[in-house]
Amino acid sequence: MASQSLPSNYHKVESPEDLQAKLSAALDKVSVLYFRTDWAEPCKTMDGVMLELAKRYEDVLFLSVEAEALPDISESFEVDAVPYFILLRGHTLLTRLSGAQPSVLSAALKSHASKPSALSASSQQPLAAKTIYQPDEKASGAASASGTVAAGGQGDVEESDEELAARCDKLMKQSDVVLFMKGDRETPRCGFSQKIVGILDSQKIDYSTFDILQDEGVRQKLKEINEWPTFPQLIIKGEFVGGLDVVKEMEESGELQEMLQG
Template sequence: MATPSNYHRVETPAHLQQLLSADLHRVSVLYFRADWAEPCKTMDNVTTELATRWDQVLFLSIEAEALPDISESFEVDAVPYFILLRGHTLLTRLSGAQPAVLSAALKSHASKPSTLASSSHQPVAAKTVYQPGEQASGAPEARGTVAGGAQDDDDEDDVDEESDEELQKRCEALMTQSDVVLFMKGDRNTPRCGFSQKIVGILEGHKVDYTTFDILNDEGVRQKLKEINEWPTFPQLVIKGEFVGGLDVVKEMEEAGELLEMIQG
């Protein structure tokens, strides 16, 4: 099937912003995907077909791992994942390969007239606009926010009595608690995102002895590790105290035979 003219592969955060800003009245479907995720193969065909049927809707395919800044901004922690916007305003979130649900969401939102102001220079309600680099907030399925919630999170962190130096030392201790440490969403028995689940599968497949840390239970560690390792997303794999990378790096190392060499060396 030929790619419809309203279907685009997003290359950079700036490219996404450009596409979304072109028409603030238009409904957009942000489709977060990854080649390794089997359900995405189904949804690739589904989104292409839907784009053909809904030619007034903008469909944007986003490689979740290759564009971590965008994924993190929208709090995407699994694939396939869909976010429907009108302009920059969040309409709804959908997780998983659910063609019927996605189709119903389009019927619900794409046929409705825009409630945005006619000029992009007019004010938009707080916490409803996506801005690159800001963290998203809002519960799945909610007509909540796409960005702007990060400041509230920072305010909450202010009540934490742990100093930055203490947090630094605690993170360093966590990174060296065993030879292999996986900082992930959830734990090895119940991964809470597809990326974490994939790394767990790699480690389990090679019978690696490793420790996990659920970053969802400790916001301080979650944010500090991004700074220490200069890596914006999770999971993060640490071997013998040295940060290795996320899923894409781990997969490349496994395929090259370097992962086990580093663990066993």
């Protein structure tokens, strides 16, 4: 879509620094972060919805984020699917919404944006903020069914750091090739995971997968163990290999098959 057709309050985020600058310049405003990708069909619907809402709510800042081109931002907000929406007031996290749900997004905006243009002001009081977003930190909590942020936690079972590290080591050695990804090989939950599954399948590689969205402890510990901040992560014979870009290079050079045969 041509940039000149965008409303003045609708912007495409170019980098984490760009996001921080835009949010810092609008600390008194409600902002909507829209995480999208070109390949996800529901995003095509929500692209139009976002534009219409931007025209309706002139005092709200609408920010479009390419989820896979800017993984640092996606990771910081725990975005695990697209389309995905984060509503902020300044750096205060108001709510999260996942999926193509125009009516839910519109209702959330009506609740939080005090004076939408062309519409009467909402009689609803803004919902209480659930957490604070710091630009260099991960937003705490996970999205609940209602779209708001629920408190984080691992349930009733406490696991020591040593036990978690040992469990991760065991998971990394569960088979010769293990892919830690978002979703599983049948239903990848992000484009990066989808692409690396395609590479492994095309090379007829026998591998197992682990869905890091189902285990926050493993998700965070693997970032530390492998010194790699994003997913997917490919493990071969118990050793960390890399993410999508590394695996693509290894496939093209023939190194991937060589490593498996070694």
